[in-house]
Amino acid sequence: MDFYKANEKRYDDMIYRRCGRSGIRLPAISLGLWHNFGSVDVFNHFIQIAHTAFDNGITHFDLANNYGPVYGSAEENFGRILKKGLGHYRDELIISSKAGYDMWQGPYGNWGSRKYLMASLDQSLKRMGLEYVDIFYSHRPDPRTPIEETMGALVDIVRQGKALYVGISNYDDVQARAALAVLKEHKVKCLIHQPKYSMFERWVEPKLLPLLEEEGVGVIAFSPLAQGLLTNRYLQGIPEDSRAAKSTGFLQLNQVTEEVIAKVRRLNEVAIGREQTLAEMALAWLLKDDRVTSVLIGASSVAQLEDNLKALKNLSFSEEELNTIEGILA
Numbered sequence: 107m108d109f110y111k112a113n114e115k116r117y118d119d120m121i122y123r124r125c126g127r128s129g130i131r132l133p134a135i136s137l138g139l140w141h142n143f144g145s146v147d148v149f150n151h152f153i154q155i156a157h158t159a160f161d162n163g164i165t166h167f168d169l170a171n172n173y174g175p176v177y178g179s180a181e182e183n184f185g186r187i188l189k190k191g192l193g194h195y196r197d198e199l200i201i202s203s204k205a206g207y208d209m210w211q212g213p214y215g216n217w218g219s220r221k222y223l224m225a226s227l228d229q230s231l232k233r234m235g236l237e238y239v240d241i242f243y244s245h246r247p248d249p250r251t252p253i254e255e256t257m258g259a260l261v262d263i264v265r266q267g268k269a270l271y272v273g274i275s276n277y278d279d280v281q282a283r284a285a286l287a288v289l290k291e292h293k294v295k296c297l298i299h300q301p302k303y304s305m306f307e308r309w310v311e312p313k314l315l316p317l318l319e320e321e322g323v324g325v326i327a328f329s330p331l332a333q334g335l336l337t338n339r340y341l342q343g344i345p346e347d348s349r350a351a352k353s354t355g356f357l358q359l360n361q362v363t364e365e366v367i368a369k370v371r372r373l374n375e376v377a378i379g380r381e382q383t384l385a386e387m388a389l390a391w392l393l394k395d396d397r398v399t400s401v402l403i404g405a406s407s408v409a410q411l412e413d414n415l416k417a418l419k420n421l422s423f424s425e426e427e428l429n430t431i432e433g434i435l436a
């Protein structure tokens with residue numbers, strides 16, 4: 107493949123939204139490398155997905171230490187993509203990584219200790235060939251490590267210049283409040299929270315979103331398509347190349363139930379009425395809320411990514427559409 111040169115019109119159509127009360131604006135759609143970029147996937151295929159993303163103004167790429175499989179391979183592959191030209195645009199990119207889930211053997215390769223977070227970020231930087239990441243996250247709260255230790259590590263990572271900003275992921279409102287308080291004491295801003303949020307997963311709505319708004323923390327919703335359930339992927343059964351069918355996929359076959367698909371069919375009818383695909387509507391439904399800075403999608407093909415980008419053409423909903431959707435989701 108020739109050295110990559112980005113589309114000159116890449117900033118024409120993307121919408122950028124301010125991340126909480128910060129200086130950073132993120133694209134309304136960001137690309138995650140949890141699946142589809144590992145050592146089990148095909149390089150010439152996923153590099154096209156990454157290039158299509160940036161060519162359309164997706165400036166934010168989200169990784170974690172253990173994305174793959176195998177663990178670490180998504181970061182290695184992203185490092186290769188950067189070397190093949192995307193890295194030329196480093197100052198136009200927001201690259202994130204995380205640590206918090208199992209990564210290596212023994213007592214120091216998981217959860218939230220200073221030892222783990224510091225070592226893991228050093229490994230991530232090496233795999234991606236970067237001097238710093240833009241955002242480093244505590245990937246999940248650790249009930250056995252004092253929050254002062256986990257957040258203290260994030261503070262020092264910023265002071266060392268290895269991350270420009272920090273974030274938290276999978277923290278509920280009580281855990282988030284405690285984490286934000288420690289960061290505030292150290293005068294390090296929590297830029298962003300990364301929770302699971304979609305039409306099918308709405309735990310953030312009652313308490314977490316109001317807290318983050320009050321604190322000026324941005325929100326990036328992960329698995330906004332419920333790993334593909336909120337698309338047309340499973341309307342005619344389970345395709346062989348789908349996440350649910352793959353042994354390496356996190357979507358389990360037993361999650362694709364008749365009851366879920368019945369709801370998906372009804373949602374799909376609403377989407378058709380809006381002249382959108384269901385994937386487009388599911389993303390638009392999240393982005394109708396200003397508190398959601400960005401939706402963090404996955405894509406196994408360029409066509410899926412291009413479909414998802416079209417969501418930005420219609421982010422508004424009539425009262426009637428919203429009520430119909432609520433009725434289906436109830």
Ligand SMILES: NC(=O)c1ccc[n+]([C@@H]2O[C@H](COP(=O)([O-])OP(=O)(O)OC[C@H]3O[C@@H](n4cnc5c(N)ncnc54)[C@H](OP(=O)(O)O)[C@@H]3O)[C@@H](O)[C@H]2O)c1
Pocket residue numbers: 137138139140141142168169245275276300327328329330331332333334335337338339347348349350385386402403404405406407409410411413414
């Ligand atoms: N912080 C955390 O704990 C955490 C956890 C999970 C994810 N994340 C982040 O969130 C990112 C996204 O997660 P996700 O991959 O679960 O997101 P998702 O967008 O909910 O699901 C992506 C999958 O949906 C299907 N899909 C996407 N667009 C489609 C379209 N237009 N039409 C039909 N099918 C479509 C594809 O499935 P097929 O592969 O079947 O084609 C794709 O792999 C991750 O990469 C990661 O960065 C974070």
